[in-house]
Every structure is written in structure tokens, then in C-alpha cells.
Amino acid sequence: MRALTLNPIKHLSIITVIRHNGFLKFNFLCTSISTSSAEPLEPIKSKATNQIALGLSFGLRKCTNLWSVKQAHAKAIACGIQHDTHLSTKIAILYVSFHKVDAANSVFESIPNPCSYLWNYMIRGYATEGQFGRSLGLYNEMMQKGLRPDKFAFPFVLKSCAGLSNLELGKLVHQHSVCCGCSNDRFVNVALVDMYAKCGEVETARLVFDKMAVRDLVSWTSMISGYGHNGYNSETLEFFDLMRDSGVKANRVSLLSVLLACGSLGALRKGEWFHNYVIQTGFQCDVLVVTALMDMYAKCGSLDLARSLFDEAAGKDVVCWSAMIACYGLHGNGRKAVDLFNEMVKTGVRPNHVTFTSVLSACSHSGLLEDGKRYFKLMEEVFGIAPKLNHFSCMVDLLGRAGRLYEAKTLIENMPVKPDAIIWGSLLGACRIYRNLDLAERVADIIFQLDHFQSGYHVLLSNIYAAKSRWNKAEMVRNMMARRGANKIQGFSLIEFDNTVHKFGVGDRSHPQSDRIYSKLEELAAKMKRLGYVPSTDFVLHDIEEEGKEEALSYHSERLAIAFGLINTSPGTPIRVTKNLRICGDCHNAIKFIVKIEKRLIIVRDMHRFHHFEDGACSCRDYW
């Protein structure tokens, strides 16, 4: 071991210089005590070590880059002063702020008794990096050591509970935060609102919000996004108005939430209003806001507007590109999605797993079998992204729709992730399209072992039997579904008119204009019949989430919403309807007749994609 040749006195003088001249001299100190030799240095055994620690700490005060932190850390080890609490704490905190939480943790673990300030910082670091389990582990360890977390720790502990959707733990942490006297802290309360909302307890989130003494922009925004997160889209918009009424001015984050809600509701007019608001408030150059605007326009049916926003956006990142690719997929334009993906890669933006989900889904919806297979291969081989359940789902869907049923089955059986009922359900859907009863029965067996209580799979299997005229079997599956008390999702359709979103259920008569709506449908039915429309009695055309056969097909929610739109808008105006389930085959056929009769463009967004009906045809070319 080679002794450090620097004279302690010289060190002291350097430290004095650092104190007076700041960071530049800190680098000098690092260099002075470094050695070109690979041999470890013998720790300095003199009073100067404390001074060196002080000097490094002092130098780190103005530290703005990771390199300096690493240098200081290395020097601390070289001088044997890595156990200096003050210096190590500083180094660990800096590592956290440079997102090097594991490096911070190694320093943290070397400190015999870290202060609560550092504990908090470590909990924060892991929570911020998405390592929620480790963040909670530290919180637990902190309590076991008898240390009391404070108002700086709880927001991040709660963030970790939210990240893991662990409501039970979240409730315990809530109680603990009250015990620790943090119930009035606004940061803790915002984190509570966020935690409850992300764990699906939006009403509890609201209770916390209502009790808050100070409601600033962030607390309002947490509640707004909390509503959105739980699918309470109308409430999201209402709450935004309430916030503004209370005198709090919106910022980009709150705008992101409302734009998302407009997209989910298909509320184009409202979305346009917010677009205008974005321009007035000067957020139109913010790439996050532009991405949300694109998403909103595309989900409201205006793909062209989404594209022009995309073209004008400055500083497009991978999320922005992926969003535009997803927009094309949603509208059934797989070719453009694929082209845009290639353009993105050429531009030098690296795709992520979401980009691939969007590309594969776009290929699947457009029937681009070979492209889909190629990109699936590419993602791992060229971009090093291991496929996840999302990607396998897209591939099973792609192969299944293209009739490659056994290829899809082999893929499920050999994938490295555990298949769920839904991915098998996708294959069952393909069996329905290609009327493969033999495979359907085997697949259904697997599904029912995994998930007994979804009506969709029972309906699907029953429809396959019906399509093969196996009526007894079809009836048996329906009875089995009734015995098992399988859940059924209620279908509904939304249409925006006069700045309000109108909601219709199947056979719904609760709307004030109900009589006029039903008369309109009767009038249409007569005209459709003359043009050759025959209501479909073929179960096979019905979807996995079909509304029950007991309901008259002509009163499916999308038809009620369309009739409402026809009555209330002037001729020639496009009609936009959003449906929570997949559009059924009979409605799909009927709308083709309706657009011909009414000479309108009707855009229906179902749970998977858009259908643009115009001049007797649909943009999906009946492939959906």
C-alpha cells in the first residue's frame, strides 16, 4: 500500500482556498489527492482528514454535475473518510438528485446512524425512481429503528403505496401520518388525495380534499386527475370549472387531465374550448400539452387535426411520436402508423415498449400480418425491448384475425409471461370469426379455469355453438353463465351536443327527447328496409361484449345516440358517437344504411377503434 504523499499542511491550505474560491478549487483538491496508480491509497492518519471531509463537503455545495459527486465519493473512499456522516450525507443526497439512487444507497448504508433528513431523501429517491417496494422497505426499516418519519417522508411513502396500488398499506400510512402530527400538512394531504384516487377510492380522496384547509393549484389538480384516473370524466371537467370559479388559475398539469377527459368522452367541442384556453394561457408550445391535444382530437374523431398539431410540435419526444402512431392505429390506418414509426427511428428517436404496443396494435387493426410479425421480431433483436403481455396480446390478436389460429395458440403457450384469461379470450374471438368449434371448446375450458365470471366468454362460446347450429350446446352455455352469475358490462353510447355529453343505454327511454328519438328510428327502419337492410339474426356477428339478444337490436345505445344527433344537428353535420363496448355487427351494418339515407358522415368510436361511416361503407372495411 502506498502512502499518500501530500503534506497535510498543504491540504489545509487547499481547503482554505476552497472556502474562499468555491467549486473550482474543489476540483483541484480532488486532483491533488488523486493518484495515477491503481494501488489503493493508505488512509491519511492525521487531523487533516477532517479538514478534507469538510473541504469536500464545502466544494460539493455548488456541485452541478454527477462527475463531481463521483469524484468526491471516490476521494472520500481513497482517504478513508467515507464514514464521515456529514460528507456522506451530502454525497448520498446528491446521488439521489442525479437519479442515482442505488449509488446513494451504498453511501447511505455505510453511514452508521443516518439522520432522518437522509432517510427521507432515500425514501423520496426510491419513490421518484419508481422503486416503490424499496421506498416502503426503508420506511419500514425507519420505523423499526424507532425513528419517526416526518412531513417530508409521508408524501413519498404515500406515492409508493399509490404506485403499488396498495390501498391497505396506504390506509395504514394515512393513520400513521395523523399520529405523527402531519394531518394538516398540505403536501401530505395532496399525496393522500393522489394515493386514494390511484387506488380507486375516489370518494375517500374527495373527503380528504374537502377537509383540506388550503387548496392550492396542486391539490385541485390532484383531485381533477384523480377523477380522470377513475373514469369519472364528466366530474373531471366539472371540477376544473369549480377550480377556476374558486379563483385558481389552471396550469399545464391540470390541462393535461381535462384534455384526457375530453378525449375519453369524445367531447370535441369541449376539447376545442380547452385548445383555445391552451393558446390563451400560452401552453401551446409545451410538448406535453400538444401530445394531450393530439390525443384528444384523435379520440374525438379528428385525426387530421391531431396530425397537424404533431407536424407543428417542436421538440417531439418518444411519447409524442408514439401518441401519433397510436392515433393512426385507432383510426385503422396501420400503413401510416408503420410509416411514422420508420420516420421516427430515422429521426433518431428511440422507440419504447409503448411505441411497439401502438405499432403492433395498428398492424393488427389493419390486418398487416407480415409487418406486425416483422416489428415484433425487430423490437427485441434491434431495439433490445423484451416483449411484454401487451405485445403478445397484439400478436395473438393479429394472428387470430388473420386466421392463423394455431400459430396464435402456439405463441400463447410458449410466451415467457403467464397468459391471462383475456389473451385466451382474444383467441376465442378469432375462433368465432373462423368458426373453429374444436379449438374454441379447448380454449374456453382454459378460460373458465382462469376466470369464471366474465359473461363475454360465455356469450362468445354460445355464439360459436349457435353459428354451427348446435342450439342445445348454445343454450347450455347460456344457462351455465346464469348459474355462475357472470358479470355483464352494461353498454352505453355518448354524444356531445350543446356543450353537454348525452348518455344512452340500450333501450333507454330516460332522455327528455325519447319520443322523438324512437320515432326517428322507426322512420329510419322503414327506409332501411326499402334499401335492402335485413336485421341480422346471426349470432356470429355479435361481439364478445354484445348487448343481450333479448334487447331489440334497433334500440342499441349507438343507434339511440345517432338518432339523437340526427334530430338535433343540421343536415350534413358529421355525427360523432362514443361507445364503451364494441359496436355490434348488426349496428355496424345498419349505420352503413343510415349514412346513405341521411347523407351524413357518422363517426363511431367503440372500445377499440374508430369507424368512419360514409356513403354506405365503413373505414374499417368490415375488418374489426
Add this chain to the structure above:
DNA sequence: GTAGGGTTAG
């Protein structure tokens, strides 16, 4: 020293 946020399958 602290909070809220844009894209994604079936």
C-alpha cells in the same frame, strides 16, 4: 428537502 402530468393490448 417535499405534492399533481402527455402515448399503450385484449
